[in-house]
Amino acid sequence: MQMIRSALRTLHITSVLNSSSPVACCTSRCVHTRAHTPPTVGSAKPTTTATQIQPDNPAGQFFRQRSAKFLITAVKQGHYQHLSHPEVAFAGRSNVGKSSLINSVLCSQSLVKTSKKPGHTSALNFFSLSSRARAGEINIVDMPGYGFRSRREWGGFITEYLSGRKVLRRVFMLVEAKVGELKSTDVSFLELVEEYRVPIQLVITKADKLKSADAAQISNAVIKEATRIAPSVLLPQAICCSSRTRMGIDTLQAEVLSVCGLLPPK
């Protein structure tokens, strides 16, 4: 693990030296200087099934009224640097449910490919959401899972992405409810976003596998631990979600819109 950290640090130094304004970038992304809607811990019991969508949820409506599409697969900066809309990314260990969660947020059944086999997503996959009136309002990035492929291989282009992406408004970091704790790869990822001042919010996934009280308890414990590692960039509340039951998806959709400056009018 020490070797991995030192490889990532070397990459960080290189990318900071290559960056035109690293300080401005850090400041503009500092979580404490950013306005955001206070996130809610989505600890309520599941009230809908995967095919039921709450009709009165304005954030959900916003997503349903727009079409989501796949944009590009990227393994280096040159592939995505022309994309300039506000962006959020989903990160987490392999198989934690990133791709499934993005499908749920985008109200899509299968736009983002999911798999039972860990390590399915191996590059940065960019998706966009647009209406007929306005093209490309938000970009959503599905990140490769960490903890499956070698960190050295994973670290290079992910570090480049996290360190230099000025339109990146927030990373949603997923932790599986049943796992219930941060693994060493989660800790390394938190150290990385703390170093690059990337705002981050925890999402407890597959919460359908636990009783809601247990999910809320796990969420609090994980936040406490994560806050110790990334105190300046971690939002103080997590969102408990399930792609199976759609629990917490409306809260997550509202967060995505809020942080991208696109909350629909009340």
Ligand SMILES: Nc1nc2c(ncn2[C@@H]2O[C@H](COP(=O)(O)OP(=O)(O)OP(=O)(O)O)[C@@H](O)[C@H]2O)c(=O)[nH]1
């Ligand atoms: N019970 C339950 N299973 C889920 C949920 N979300 C995803 N899964 C399952 O978990 C497995 C992995 O889901 P993915 O969305 O492909 O996970 P990923 O994090 O994108 O995986 P990688 O791309 O390999 O890193 C699939 O078999 C999904 O059906 C959920 O909310 N509840």
Ligand SMILES: [Mg+2]
């Ligand atoms: Mg995936």
